[in-house]
Amino acid sequence: MGTIEERIQKSETRIFKAVFPSTTNHYDTLFGGTALHLMDEVAFICATRFSRKKVVTISTGQIDFKKAIPAGTLIELVAKVDSVGRTSCKIHVDIFMEQMYSELRETVVSGTFSFVAVDENKKPTPILDDLD
Numbered sequence: 001m002g003t004i005e006e007r008i009q010k011s012e013t014r015i016f017k018a019v020f021p022s023t024t025n026h027y028d029t030l031f032g033g034t035a036l037h038l039m040d041e042v043a044f045i046c047a048t049r050f051s052r053k054k055v056v057t058i059s060t061g062q063i064d065f066k067k068a069i070p071a072g073t074l075i076e077l078v079a080k081v082d083s084v085g086r087t088s089c090k091i092h093v094d095i096f097m098e099q100m101y102s103e104l105r106e107t108v109v110s111g112t113f114s115f116v117a118v119d120e121n122k123k124p125t126p127i128l129d130d131l132d
């Protein structure tokens, strides 16, 4: 299955979304709760692809909303393993905002999510067990 570093590279996970009005609030910007939902989802996919085990969210770190994300833009969520413990791993997520009709791209939201690998009894189990 490769080294930890190779698994971290291979499990980097990216999702693009168009910010349509159905996802925005009354300011015409992406609703914060929707951003959190998408971040938890991409972090979950990344942790799952990294460990190839059942994982559950145990905590979130600080989430920084640096800029509002207007309707009519594109966003890319990028999740990457930040650190690895015995049964847990921490995933860093950035949301990049892109204009549709120019190359302008900037980081607008960042945060971390921690996951624990669980066994069939829902108890913590080693996050990796088949390292080369």
Ligand SMILES: CC(=O)SCCNC(=O)CCNC(=O)[C@H](O)C(C)(C)COP(=O)(O)OP(=O)(O)OC[C@H]1O[C@@H](n2cnc3c(N)ncnc32)[C@H](O)[C@@H]1OP(=O)(O)O
Residues within 6 Å of the ligand: 044, 055, 056, 057, 058, 059, 084, 085, 086, 087, 088, 089, 114, 116, 118, 122, 123, 124
């Ligand atoms: C994908 C989803 O939608 S999941 C839904 C939301 N999440 C859930 O429902 C999870 C509910 N929580 C639980 O079931 C339990 O807390 C479990 C199974 C995750 C952990 O059980 P616990 O007995 O509390 O875990 P334990 O104390 O042994 O710690 C396990 C790991 O979590 C880490 N951990 C514990 N608390 C935290 C925390 N607040 N933040 C970050 N890591 C933590 C520990 O350091 C340990 O990591 P390590 O082995 O890498 O050093």
